[in-house]
Structures are given as structure tokens and as C-alpha cells.
Amino acid sequence: MDNTETLIVIGAGHAGVELAFAARQQGWIGDIVLLGEEPHLPYHRPPLSKTFLCGTADADALSLRQAPAFEANRITLRLGVRVHAIDRAAHQVLLEDGSALVYKKLALCTGGRARALDVPGMEGAAPSNLFSLRSQSDAKAIAGSIREGSRIVIIGAGYVGLEVAASARKLGAAVTVLESQSRVLARVTGAVLSRFYEAVHREAGVDLRTGASVQAIECDAHGRVTAVLCGDGERLQADVVIVGIGMLADTTLAEVAGLRVEGGIVVDEHSVTSDPDIMAAGDCTVHDSALYGRRVRLESVPNALEQARAAAGWVCGKPRPNHAVPWFWSDQYDLKLQMTGLSEGHDACVVRGTFVSRSFCAFYLREGRVIAADAVNRPADFMLAKKAVAGGAVVSAEALADTDTPLKDLLAATSTG
Numbered sequence: 001m002d003n004t005e006t007l008i009v010i011g012a013g014h015a016g017v018e019l020a021f022a023a024r025q026q027g028w029i030g031d032i033v034l035l036g037e038e039p040h041l042p043y044h045r046p047p048l049s050k051t052f053l054c055g056t057a058d059a060d061a062l063s064l065r066q067a068p069a070f071e072a073n074r075i076t077l078r079l080g081v082r083v084h085a086i087d088r089a090a091h092q093v094l095l096e097d098g099s100a101l102v103y104k105k106l107a108l109c110t111g112g113r114a115r116a117l118d119v120p121g122m123e124g125a126a127p128s129n130l131f132s133l134r135s136q137s138d139a140k141a142i143a144g145s146i147r148e149g150s151r152i153v154i155i156g157a158g159y160v161g162l163e164v165a166a167s168a169r170k171l172g173a174a175v176t177v178l179e180s181q182s183r184v185l186a187r188v189t190g191a192v193l194s195r196f197y198e199a200v201h202r203e204a205g206v207d208l209r210t211g212a213s214v215q216a217i218e219c220d221a222h223g224r225v226t227a228v229l230c231g232d233g234e235r236l237q238a239d240v241v242i243v244g245i246g247m248l249a250d251t252t253l254a255e256v257a258g259l260r261v262e263g264g265i266v267v268d269e270h271s272v273t274s275d276p277d278i279m280a281a282g283d284c285t286v287h288d289s290a291l292y293g294r295r296v297r298l299e300s301v302p303n304a305l306e307q308a309r310a311a312a313g314w315v316c317g318k319p320r321p322n323h324a325v326p327w328f329w330s331d332q333y334d335l336k337l338q339m340t341g342l343s344e345g346h347d348a349c350v351v352r353g354t355f356v357s358r359s360f361c362a363f364y365l366r367e368g369r370v371i372a373a374d375a376v377n378r379p380a381d382f383m384l385a386k387k388a389v390a391g392g393a394v395v396s397a398e399a400l401a402d403t404d405t406p407l408k409d410l411l412a413a414t415s416t417g
């Protein structure tokens, strides 16, 4: 493979940065240009809803790599630069300032953007005290608006919504969370975990409402939200509103360029798109999971890193297909949640440990096979569970429920395949 020319990476988030460094480490000889539209040095996104929002981590602590590391690896990092279009025939990316860059290989690591709330009151410019949380700038704006006693209404009880709720409680705000589904985290985990996290948030003083829709946003003459009107007619006074209703893969460049896009840029196990000269990695992609036998879109740092490494291996002629088991973590209050696998479609759930101790592991089985697990404050169980999911361990629910048998012994004795 000719790797003496330019590799261009669009998007300087987790996937883009990893891809650029991994390509250099794996032997890309030519130029590597990393283009990012945000002005900040590439940063870790997960702390935005956690330590950064609480004020226990500052912007410096977020950096993925320090500036000299880019130079040392001969990676040209261009920040504040938005790519406007891709000309596949000419092998060029077109920047918003009108200039063009030629690539030999191209990688799209464009991530996603927060899904917008679509209710009356949201037609014009976004109200100045209504936020979504995707970027460092969003997090700074939210942190700057939360005071002790502020009335915060959070719309959506996915991870981001719940992590913001936990952080806002730490800062002394009065927090209400509205979730339209019948349980929190419904999109990503089983009912057992949802019930646990609902109880945790209520104990922490969050007014958590499930099955609660939003009818409208009410604003004053200065374009500030004053209240959130709920589906049941209740009017919740609000100083700050945070919308956490998921993200949309940022696929515009790919779509316009004619790449295959189906709810995300479609990639294979080498992170190659429908154009062999273009890779994609991270939140902007979908792929067929061999493990789950279906198309998946993963929004997690581990997935962004794995796909980036696979792409780097591919462009450097050292294929390293990505068959990693999905995993994710979430920090709320004193709880470290680590999840592995995808629990959708499970037919049994076994909990080892207790909610009261705030330390347990929920295993999800399908036809006796471990397909996913959620570990709360149980890092050792998480590591074992991850291996069990990867190996397709078969274990009976009864055996798993027997807490007298150490998990290690139990999983070591299971068949895989």
C-alpha cells in the first residue's frame, strides 16, 4: 500500500486523534492532517457531564494529547477548521474558507450532534438558558449558569441527562428530570438497572418523573425559558433547561459525497466505508456486529478508539479487524457503572450482589448465553463479565444466581462458543 502521501482525518475527537496517532505508529510515512472545527485542543468528552461540570476538573485536564505530541508525531493539527465538502473524484476535501486539500486516504470522524427538542417554543433561536451538552463550550455555558438553588429541568433520562442531574445536585441545584419513557436509561439497559438508578436519583433529591412528556417551552420577552409545560398540564418554573434526548450521527459530509449512510456511515470491520479510500470511525458510524448478528451504532469512547485503530491498521497495510465487545461506563454520585455487551433481546437477568450495598452486577442472558452485563462498583466482576460476553459463555441462570460460587470459578467452568 502506498502510504507516502497525505492521510486526512476530519474531526479531532476521540476517534480522529486516535486514528492519526495510530496511523503514524503503524507506519504511515506521508503527511497526516487532522482537521477539527472546535477551537480547543482535542479533549475527553466524558468528563463534560461529570467532573468538568462539577468544577473538579479544568479544561487542561481534559486534553487528549498535549500540543507537542502532535508535532512530535508529525501530525498537522488544524483547529477551528470546518470541512465543507468532499470531492471524491478529485480526492480533495474542501474547507469552509474555500481552500482544498488533496488526500490519498481520508477518514471521517465527525461524531454527532445533540438531538434538538422539537416542541412549541423552540421555533426560533434557542433560548439563552436552554442547553444541550455535546461540547466543551456547551459544558462551560451550563456550568456558568448553575448556582446553588437554581431550578434545573433536565429533559431526557439517558446517561447524559442523569449524569448532569447528579452533577447539578452536587452543585446544590434543585433538579427535576423529565423522561417520556416509562423508565430511565430505557434505550441502553435493562429494567433492573433503570429501577436502581431511579431510586438512587430520588434518594439524592432529584424530582425524577418517568412517563413525563414535554408539551412546550415558555419564554419571556428576553428569549429566556421561564417554564417547561408538561404533557399533564403542569407548568414547571425553570432557571435552566438542559435537553439530553440523544444524539444524531453527523453524516452530512458522507451523505453529500454519496457514501453509504444508514443512520450512520456504514463501515466494515476495518472501518472502511463504501469508498475504499475513505474510512470512518466513532459515533458517526454504524456497522454489522458479528457478535450480535445485527447492525449497531455505538456511542462510546471504547468503540471510537477500536474503530480508529482498525482504520489505522487498514491504511497502513496491517489489517486489524475490529470485533471488540462494546463497553461503556457512567459515573453518577459514588457509583461507577461499567457495562459490557448489548442487553437488548435478553430473556433472563440475574443480579449478583445487592442494590442496598450499591455494589452488584446484572447479567443478561439469551438462551443461556451471557450477552451483556452491567457492573455497579464491581470492577473485578466487570472484567470477568467482559470476557464472558466476548467468549459467548453459556451458563444457567440458576448457577449464576448462586453467589456462594465465586464468579471467577463459575465463568471459568462455562462453555463458550
Ligand SMILES: Cc1cc2nc3c(=O)[nH]c(=O)nc-3n(C[C@H](O)[C@H](O)[C@H](O)COP(=O)(O)OP(=O)(O)OC[C@H]3O[C@@H](n4cnc5c(N)ncnc54)[C@H](O)[C@@H]3O)c2cc1C
Pocket: 010, 011, 012, 013, 014, 015, 016, 035, 036, 037, 038, 045, 046, 047, 048, 049, 081, 082, 083, 084, 109, 110, 111, 112, 133, 134, 135, 160, 250, 253, 281, 282, 283, 284, 298, 299, 300, 301, 302, 304, 327, 328, 329, 330, 331
Ligand atoms: C457529555 C457526554 C458524556 C459522555 N460520557 C461518556 C462516558 O462516560 N463513557 C463513554 O464511553 N462515552 C461517553 N460519551 C460518549 C463519547 O464521548 C463519544 O462516544 C465519543 O466522544 C465519540 O468520539 P468521536 O471521535 O466519534 O466523536 P466526537 O468526540 O464527537 O468528535 C467529533 C469531532 O468532529 C468534529 N467535526 C464534525 N464535523 C466536522 C467537520 N465538517 N469539519 C471539521 N470537524 C468536524 C466535531 O466538532 C467534533 O469535535 C459521552 C458523551 C458526552 C457528550
